[in-house]
Amino acid sequence: MKPYAWSLGFAFILLGPVVGALLAGIDRRLTARMQARKGPPILQPVYDVLKLFEKDTLVVTPLQTLYLWGFLFFMVVSGFILFLGSDLLLSLFALTVSGIFLCLAAYATNSPFSNIGSSRELMLMMAYEPMLILVPLGFFLVTDSFRVSDIVSGSPWQVIQLAGILIGFLFMLTIKLRKSPFDLSSSHHGHQELVKGITTDLSGSDLAIVEIGHWYENSILLGWLYLFFAPWGPWIALPITVVLFFAEVLVDNTNARLTWSSTLKASWLVTVVFGVTNLALLPFIS
Amino acid sequence: MSFLKKSPWVLHYAATSCNGCDIELLACLTPLYDVERFGIVNTGNPKHADIFLVTGSVNEESRKVVENLYAQMPDPKVVVAIGACALSGGIFKDAYNVYGGIDKVIPVDVYVPGCAARPESIIDGVVQALDILEQRAKDRKRQRKMVAV
Numbered sequence: 001m002k003p004y005a006w007s008l009g010f011a012f013i014l015l016g017p018v019v020g021a022l023l024a025g026i027d028r029r030l031t032a033r034m035q036a037r038k039g040p041p042i043l044q045p046v047y048d049v050l051k052l053f054e055k056d057t058l059v060v061t062p063l064q065t066l067y068l069w070g071f072l073f074f075m076v077v078s079g080f081i082l083f084l085g086s087d088l089l090l091s092l093f094a095l096t097v098s099g100i101f102l103c104l105a106a107y108a109t110n111s112p113f114s115n116i117g118s119s120r121e122l123m124l125m126m127a128y129e130p131m132l133i134l135v136p137l138g139f140f141l142v143t144d145s146f147r148v149s150d151i152v153s154g155s156p157w158q159v160i161q162l163a164g165i166l167i168g169f170l171f172m173l174t175i176k177l178r179k180s181p182f183d184l185s186s187s188h189h190g191h192q193e194l195v196k197g198i199t200t201d202l203s204g205s206d207l208a209i210v211e212i213g214h215w216y217e218n219s220i221l222l223g224w225l226y227l228f229f230a231p232w233g234p235w236i237a238l239p240i241t242v243v244l245f246f247a248e249v250l251v252d253n254t255n256a257r258l259t260w261s262s263t264l265k266a267s268w269l270v271t272v273v274f275g276v277t278n279l280a281l282l283p284f285i286s
Numbered sequence: 287m288s289f290l291k292k293s294p295w296v297l298h299y300a301a302t303s304c305n306g307c308d309i310e311l312l313a314c315l316t317p318l319y320d321v322e323r324f325g326i327v328n329t330g331n332p333k334h335a336d337i338f339l340v341t342g343s344v345n346e347e348s349r350k351v352v353e354n355l356y357a358q359m360p361d362p363k364v365v366v367a368i369g370a371c372a373l374s375g376g377i378f379k380d381a382y383n384v385y386g387g388i389d390k391v392i393p394v395d396v397y398v399p400g401c402a403a404r405p406e407s408i409i410d411g412v413v414q415a416l417d418i419l420e421q422r423a424k425d426r427k428r429q430r431k432m433v434a435v
């Protein structure tokens with residue numbers, strides 16, 4: 001493997017959370033502006049996490065911290081594989097395992113709120129996972145390879161060929177980023193029926209681990225989105241990616257929350273209508 | 287520098303208020319005052335909260351809840367009592383079921399007067415609470431070090 005690829009992989013481990021935190025900060029500022037508020041500083045997510053380390057950690061069960069480290073570990077592994085230019089499918093599986101660990105942590109704490117949160121999270125996984133699997137599959141049919149490095153140097157037409165899959169992926173991105181209308185499992189705003197969902201019983205440094213994990217996740221999802229446009233080179237692809245990423249904030253602010261059953265129906269419908277149809281049509285448009 | 291001052295998360299509980307103070311408190315979150323620009327977030331979860339904002343007087347029903355929420359908040363934490371009711375019982379003081387102010391059941395650090403308390407004075411109260419919070423964080427750190435030694 002080339003030293004360039006290694007450096008990209010390690011850059012992710014170091015800079016991934018920084019980028020993710022900035023994205024989260026800009027997200028909060030944008031949200032505030034859309035609601036005609038001034039909004040917090042861009043670095044607010046960083047302050048939040050540093051503060052959480054100053055707080056005491058209430059331990060409900062020692063297992064929760066172990067599971068959370070599992071969550072963070074597999075999240076980093078997933079991103080490392082992705083940025084190394086390695087197998088996209090493997091990266092996806094690591095991402096899924098990481099999500100399962102978060103659910104385990106929430107189940108371990110026994111609070112009814114986090115239990116409902118994690119069952120909803122599992123439901124959401126069922127909703128988005130089929131579509132996410134279709135993404136590497138689509139790339140494979142277009143570029144004959146699951147390797148990220150091959151996809152990046154693929155044909156510039158791939159985004160046109162995979163347009164349906166891109167739409168499907170953007171839909172699932174809303175779920176992955178826990179945005180409204182799909183913020184069922186752990187909402188960003190308190191005072192709802194679920195309190196804080198998955199993270200209800202996590203405090204102090206445990207909650208900080210979850211936040212850092214989410215920063216990594218932000219970078220990973222941005223990376224996935226980038227892949228669609230990657231053959232056009234970073235100067236064109238990166239701005240498009242960032243704009244699409246922040247379009248999610250607009251969706252977040254203009255939608256009310258769905259129930260889990262309609263979420264499941266909607267996401268499977270999107271998977272079939274956009275994802276599967278796109279795959280079926282691929283032989284004719286390549 | 288403590289980051290607690292930059293990101294205080296508050297928990298709001300209406301003990302037995304008439305909801306006048308609650309409306310004023312929630313007004314702090316609206317675009318006009320927008321306390322989120324100071325990093326203040328209204329969490330509905332005691333385990334994430336740093337500042338406990340209580341409105342209204344305490345009676346037997348709300349006593350349990352207040353004590354429970356206070357116990358569930360991780361240290362360092364501060365309590366701000368908002369409104370005349372939370373300070374002393376206010377106009378409900380003589381009611382047969384009312385114990386009095388919040389400090390009858392949990393230690394209160396900052397008292398914000400008014401009926402209803404104005405959003406400006408609530409924000410001022412929270413700012414004063416931040417200094418106490420920072421001091422507590424320092425003490426807490428020292429305690430932790432001593433335990434470690």
Ligand code: SF4
Nearest residue numbers: 303306369370371401
């Ligand atoms: S202080 Fe006044 S406004 Fe506030 S809860 Fe009591 S009666 Fe209502």
